[in-house]
Amino acid sequence: MPITTAYKTEIQRVSILDEHGNFDEKLGKDLIPDADLVRLYEAMVTCRVLDEIAFKLQRSGRMGTYPQNMGQEAPSLGASYVLNKDDWIVTCYRENCGLFWRGVPMESILLHWMGDERGNAMPREHFATPIAVPIGTQMLHATGLAWASKYRGEKRISCTFFGDGASSEGDFHEACNFAANLEIPVVFVCQNNFWAISSPGKVNCSAPTLAQRALAYGMPTIQVDGNDLFAVVKVMRDAAAWTREHGKPHFVEAVTYRLGDHTTADDARRYRDQAEVELWKTRDPITRIYDYMKSRKLWDDSKEATTRERAAVNANAAVATAEGIAEPHRQDYFNAMYAELPADLATQLATHNTHSLGQTEEAAHVATEALAKAHASHH
Amino acid sequence: MTVREIEYRDALNEAMSEEMRRDKRVFLLGEEVAQYDGAYKVSRGMLAEFGERRIIDTPISESGFAGMAIGAAMMGLRPIVEFMSWSFSLVAADPILNNAPKMLYMSGGQFGCPIVFRGNDGAGGQLGSTHSWCVEGLYSNVPGLKMAIPSNPYEAKGLLKTAIRDDDPVFFLESERMLGTKGHVPEEEYLIPFGQARVARTGKDITLVSFGRPVNFCLEAAEALAKEGVDCEVLDMRTIRPLDIESIVRSVKKTNRCVVVDQSWSFGSPGSEVAAQVHARCFDDLDNFVHRVHTADVPTPYATNLEAEYMPNARRITEAVRACLYLA
Ligand SMILES: Cc1ncc(C[n+]2csc(CCOP(=O)(O)OP(=O)(O)O)c2C)c(N)n1
Ligand SMILES: [Mg+2]
Numbered sequence: 265m266p267i268t269t270a271y272k273t274e275i276q277r278v279s280i281l282d283e284h285g286n287f288d289e290k291l292g293k294d295l296i297p298d299a300d301l302v303r304l305y306e307a308m309v310t311c312r313v314l315d316e317i318a319f320k321l322q323r324s325g326r327m328g329t330y331p332q333n334m335g336q337e338a339p340s341l342g343a344s345y346v347l348n349k350d351d352w353i354v355t356c357y358r359e360n361c362g363l364f365w366r367g368v369p370m371e372s373i374l375l376h377w378m379g380d381e382r383g384n385a386m387p388r389e390h391f392a393t394p395i396a397v398p399i400g401t402q403m404l405h406a407t408g409l410a411w412a413s414k415y416r417g418e419k420r421i422s423c424t425f426f427g428d429g430a431s432s433e434g435d436f437h438e439a440c441n442f443a444a445n446l447e448i449p450v451v452f453v454c455q456n457n458f459w460a461i462s463s464p465g466k467v468n469c470s471a472p473t474l475a476q477r478a479l480a481y482g483m484p485t486i487q488v489d490g491n492d493l494f495a496v497v498k499v500m501r502d503a504a505a506w507t508r509e510h511g512k513p514h515f516v517e518a519v520t521y522r523l524g525d526h527t528t529a530d531d532a533r534r535y536r537d538q539a540e541v542e543l544w545k546t547r548d549p550i551t552r553i554y555d556y557m558k559s560r561k562l563w564d565d566s567k568e569a570t571t572r573e574r575a576a577v578n579a580n581a582a583v584a585t586a587e588g589i590a591e592p593h594r595q596d597y598f599n600a601m602y603a604e605l606p607a608d609l610a611t612q613l614a615t616h617n618t619h620s621l622g623q624t625e626e627a628a629h630v631a632t633e634a635l636a637k638a639h640a641s642h643h
Numbered sequence: 644m645t646v647r648e649i650e651y652r653d654a655l656n657e658a659m660s661e662e663m664r665r666d667k668r669v670f671l672l673g674e675e676v677a678q679y680d681g682a683y684k685v686s687r688g689m690l691a692e693f694g695e696r697r698i699i700d701t702p703i704s705e706s707g708f709a710g711m712a713i714g715a716a717m718m719g720l721r722p723i724v725e726f727m728s729w730s731f732s733l734v735a736a737d738p739i740l741n742n743a744p745k746m747l748y749m750s751g752g753q754f755g756c757p758i759v760f761r762g763n764d765g766a767g768g769q770l771g772s773t774h775s776w777c778v779e780g781l782y783s784n785v786p787g788l789k790m791a792i793p794s795n796p797y798e799a800k801g802l803l804k805t806a807i808r809d810d811d812p813v814f815f816l817e818s819e820r821m822l823g824t825k826g827h828v829p830e831e832e833y834l835i836p837f838g839q840a841r842v843a844r845t846g847k848d849i850t851l852v853s854f855g856r857p858v859n860f861c862l863e864a865a866e867a868l869a870k871e872g873v874d875c876e877v878l879d880m881r882t883i884r885p886l887d888i889e890s891i892v893r894s895v896k897k898t899n900r901c902v903v904v905d906q907s908w909s910f911g912s913p914g915s916e917v918a919a920q921v922h923a924r925c926f927d928d929l930d931n932f933v934h935r936v937h938t939a940d941v942p943t944p945y946a947t948n949l950e951a952e953y954m955p956n957a958r959r960i961t962e963a964v965r966a967c968l969y970l971a
Contacts, residue, residue, distance in 0.1 A: 328770075329769075329770070376945075379769045379771075379945045379946050380946050381771075381772075381944070381945050397770075397773045397774050398730070398731065398733070398734065398773050399703055400703075400734075401734075429702075430703065432703045432707070433704050433705075433706075434704060434706050434707070435734070460703055461674075461675060461679075461682065462675050462678065462679035462682075463674065463700060463702075463703070467700050467702060468702045468703060534679070535678065535679055591946060591948050592944070592948075592949060594939075594944075594952065597942075597944050598939075608940070609940060612940055616939060616952070617952070618962060618966075619934065619962040619963035620934070620963070621909060621935075621939060621940070623909070623935060624934075
């Protein structure tokens, strides 16, 4: 028997509440208590409302380039719901809903995209990292964060998010390889929304699933309907528990769709079929829960109206807070440069409004005086 | 006769298209360059004309397509590699810095790397510090590569054609801020040789040396200063490697003063290199030391107000000129 099977596997896909309202009682029963479901629903609605407001802010010049999250609320929310409060959540830019659930203030995210570094100053107690723009880099950071927890003998895990396109970057493969071979507890969550800006999925992956990429690293892997909050909660809960127990990585492919443009700088109509968008609108994660709650008599029109109203009030309050924050001063960025401001930078700070950036003899004097003054006021 | 004006992005497009018609070895690859006509529409229509074999959409993997281009170039092809932004070339540091510029050297002259790496460079778009790189300081430090940095549509076309014909790796630094800028570009073919600065404005009082987009800020400052009776000469260096130091020296020997305007950080930059060489070559001609205008020594600020004052601008250039002329 010269040829045998060296390896064989299959990849499971989990769906609990589909877009037609079919609910798998066996998997779904007692998965999310009703009271929690209402709160999770409200979180998705609020995130969606904020997303729509952010889009309008950009269009009216009150915000910089913004990546809409619309349609992709469930994966990060489901993850945040099941993760421990002190597990790391290491995101890119389509995980607002999960970050808000953790307690990251909405105004932080707004402030960031309004063009202010201070919006990225995630409060430490949320165990979230700054929004990552260079595609893919955050997955290695997630692996390093979990590695540090292991080093310190803590049970904390990392959960990192990235897109289908990001799985092409070397960083993705390096992160998987390291996490698997060094036994580091990371849950890798790929939000497969079928597009990387204008590139369709096949440009970045020729395999039928993204989930199977994990197989090459010897990592357990699963696919989930990412627009089904129930399924996401189940899969993420299982994956996180497995990862925590074994101290090894787990992969999750959440199949979803961005209903908006890539960012406000993009116009998806130029490359995407409108019929495809319409189809995915029927799979909206929010309407799915709405219909379900209604069918279970957990929800009615007046509750819906109150929720929408509260969401608008909260979102607008976040906008007001973000817009009310005074412009940053140049001192802010100089001070964030090193643990202690070095003398040459102090010189540049003092002479910043001139051409010289501290290169001239006069500049040196200006700075010395400024430093002396600062010291004097300190004592 | 009407003067034809086209956008900077179309000047780049014409340069690539003309060279691809002329030389079958030339092809373009990068993220979204084909189906989508380029993230910034620089390759508009090129897929339709040249087909999928020569206009290639790649996975999102800068290290992947930069490294592959090196292999292809070693086989005698002439890849044009588009980085959506030079900021994203950082994840391809090994191929572009450690392989391409050294391949000829390390193979004892066997394998050259005639590749053009091109993309958007520079701050000013409120894109945050990881997305706003000016790579000229960092990359020009590496021997074995050439670096061109066009300041307007005419320069963009002429320099890119030369880059594509060059037998060595060329780092071609475009500006997203200028892609929509229109300028005169003649119908007839022309090439702009590397290592020959352009006198963008003649003057007798002071020499302004600059590269890329800030050349325009120098011209703006020069206009303002002319009203004060200060006559600036502005040199558009066109290429950073090779650096046309002879043109700078010639101008400084005439004006006796020099200000370098460079959008990279000052430490170990093209600006500091120019200053060092001018001091060595024109020591006895200088009325004052070479003044320099750079970005501040911090990551590019995200906030619009801070980003604007972080970059070299006409106001800061004007001030530097006055200081250098003892007028401040
Ligand atoms: C290293 C790097 N290369 C290119 C880009 C430009 N870019 C920004 S988003 C994006 C597409 C990402 O697609 P995907 O990972 O599927 O995430 P999605 O936006 O679909 O959520 C690209 C190419 C970047 N930010 N960083
Ligand atoms: Mg995607």
